[in-house]
Amino acid sequence: GAVVSQHPSRVICKSGTSVKIECRSLDFQATTMFWYRQFPKQSLMLMATSNEGSKATYEQGVEKDKFLINHASLTLSTLTVTSAHPEDSSFYICSARVGASEAFFGQGTRLTVV
Amino acid sequence: KNEVEQSPQNLTAQEGEFITINCSYSVGISALHWLQQHPGGGIVSLFMLSSGKKKHGRLIATINIQEKHSSLHITASHPRDSAVYICAPDRDSNYQLIWGAGTKLIIKP
Secondary structure, three states: OOOEEEEOOEEEEOOOOOEEEEEEEOOOOOOEEEEEEEOOOOOOEEEEEEEOOOOOEEOOOOOOOOEEEEEEEOOEEEEEEOOOOHHHOEEEEEEEEOOOOOOEEOOOEEEEEO | OOOEEEEOOEEEEEOOOOEEEEEEEOOOOOOEEEEEEOOOOOEEEEEEEOOEEEEEOOEEEEEEOOOOEEEEEEOOOOHHHOEEEEEEEEEOOOOEEOOOOOEEEEEEO
């Protein structure tokens, strides 16, 4: 299957700093990328949907100024957690699709804010 | 009521057993995905299907669009099949997935 690379896989940062997570589709051009977060023992929760070259669509309750999403090309989307706080500690995972095709997922990023 | 219901929530079985995980949904969909989430968090797409049946190795997925029901079967289960299995129908309006709660499967040797 297609490969989606997410980096970094783990990050620890200090409270108040910003963290950038990258999501790349390595062997296909993704028309749509999705960002999810997952708390322990819970389902994935969709944060935002992004299409290349346009602004991301955020889900209700997700602060767009805190979770900045940039989808600069058909193979790269980034999620920046700004002014991170301990409550932002979570597992973040991206997904990429070409239209209504199969969904492919990155490996996920475990963020710990101390 | 949730749009997607999966059962069972947890399943523990012995190696070699035939496993069935069920998924019912209440909305109109264009396709349905079965996904596997490993203990480390990574997610793998197992199947995407819109009708009938698909088979890949020891895994079989079926869907009945009229009854709004899908099943995932694992034959000759193995401890390495231990994972969370997620049913996720496609919200065809914007390519978003509707996430089931997942089934935590443990296969004991």
